[in-house]
Amino acid sequence: NAGVTQTPKFRILKIGQSMTLQCTQDMNHNYMYWYRQDPGMGLKLIYYSVGAGITDKGEVPNGYNVSRSTTEDFPLRLELAAPSQTSVYFCASERGSSTEAFFGQGTRLTVV
Amino acid sequence: GENVEQHPSTLSVQEGDSAVIKCTYSDSASNYFPWYKQELGKRPQLIIDIRSNVGEKKDQRIAVTLNKTAKHFSLHITETQPEDSAVYFCAASLNFGNEKLTFGTGTRLTIIP
Numbered sequence: 001n002a003g004v005t006q007t008p009k010f011r012i013l014k015i016g017q018s019m020t021l022q023c024t025q026d027m028n029h030n031y032m033y034w035y036r037q038d039p040g041m042g043l044k045l046i047y048y049s050v051g052a053g054i055t056d057k058g059e060v061p062n063g064y065n066v067s068r069s070t071t072e073d074f075p076l077r078l079e080l081a082a083p084s085q086t087s088v089y090f091c092a093s094e095r096g097s098s099t100e101a102f103f104g105q106g107t108r109l110t111v112v
Numbered sequence: 113g114e115n116v117e118q119h120p121s122t123l124s125v126q127e128g129d130s131a132v133i134k135c136t137y138s139d140s141a142s143n144y145f146p147w148y149k150q151e152l153g154k155r156p157q158l159i160i161d162i163r164s165n166v167g168e169k170k171d172q173r174i175a176v177t178l179n180k181t182a183k184h185f186s187l188h189i190t191e192t193q194p195e196d197s198a199v200y201f202c203a204a205s206l207n208f209g210n211e212k213l214t215f216g217t218g219t220r221l222t223i224i225p
Contacts, residue, residue, distance in 0.1 A: 043156070044216070048212050050212075099205075100146065105154075
């Protein structure tokens with residue numbers, strides 16, 4: 001198993017541009033999450049999904065959108081990028097609630 | 113929803129000494145409490161977890177204790193080594209319905225040689 005795979009690993013965006021961060025897992029996990037981690041800070045939940053077709057907002061959803069059309073994929077869309085969105089983004093998945101969460105390797109995004 | 117508080121935010125200990133990180137949670141129905149370790153520039157990874165039907169769990173130099181009455185749980189690292197330097201996150205979740213995992217704010221542990 002590849003586990004949780006995120007692409008790209010690094011990206012520089014200009015203010016106002018848009019992009020999609022890709023996240024794929026091959027463990028048939030129902031739960032998937034997107035977090036952002038600012039330098040020296042903790043994990044802030046952006047969006048999460050408990051299964052295909054179901055998504056819900058976390059604590060910092062503004063400026064982001066997600067979709068979950070399949071069990072495997074959980075892309076994160078940034079519209080109109082802003083400098084405040086400069087961060088490291090982690091995708092994670094769990095088989096179900098109260099199980100181990102597996103993280104992707106992260107995407108380092110810089111908005112200039 | 114669940115709220116998890118973690119203390120301290122930073123912790124420095126001499127190599128060989130013990131380190132303790134504490135977390136409190138708000139939802140008395142939470143029943144799963146994992147701990148994740150994040151080394152510099154890497155992804156968080158599970159190091160130990162505990163469920164609400166036990167009070168303590170050990171794995172070599174690390175242990176987690178749970179006090180359901182007080183709604184707090186702690187990570188204990190004994191005989192600390194330089195490779196223990198990392199950020200540690202506690203978390204809580206409820207194995208019911210569609211409850212999500214909730215993380216604490218993290219503790220940066222530095223082991224002083």
